[in-house]
Amino acid sequence: MAYQESFDIHSRGRGTIEITAQVGRIARAAGVPTGIAHVFVLHTSCSLLLTENADPSVRRDLETLAGRWAPDADPAYQHDCEGDDDMAAHGRSILAGVSVTVPLSNGALRLGTWQGIYLWEHRTVPHRRRVVVTVVG
Template identity: 65%
Template sequence: MADQHRLTVVTKGRGSIDITDEVARLVRNAPAGSGIAHVFVRHTSCGLAITENADADVRRDLETLMQRWAPDGDPAYRHDMEGDDDMAAHARSLLTGVSISVPFAEGRLLLGTWQGIYLFEHRTQGQQREIVVTLLG
């Protein structure tokens, strides 16, 4: 049995947004007692990740690493139709990925103590992002 939902997240530009509570709310109301929450973002210039939720420095450091791995405005990029951050955002999306799966039971996500689910915005300007959450149980 599958239960599917859509979340809209408005970003303020590059950075991470904790979406754990929104996904957890959907799981609490799921008809299935246990299963998998599959979370998918419908865009190619942002991504999803499960990472540290206790210290925001972790997410800032991840952004620093992404800047090194996929810098804005690299002259080797051919794809720059939407600006200097265009190709870098697509590359960063590959690094973070566009989907994650988290098991749930008894109406709760089975994340580890220090884990959270984050949308990583890779564009420098704010965007409206759509996330599909499918609860399989």
């Protein structure tokens, strides 16, 4: 059995937005007791991550790391059609990934105590992002 639903997230610009509750609601609506929830974002300049949800400094430190991996306005970039953060956002998306898969147990997301699912916006200005959740069981 498979079930699929999508939802939009409106970012405020670069940073993380927790989407665990939205994904959990979709997983419960699927009515699958045991399976997986695959979460995918339909964009090339943001990512999805499964990370610490208790201490926000972890997500701030991830921004610091990402700035080292793919700095804005690097003069070596050729692709800058949408501004100084354009190629950096694409690079960060590739490095962090655009999907996560979470097991389901008893119809709910089987996350660890300190885990949450986040959309990670890599652009510096607000964007509307579409997330697709596919539940298979």
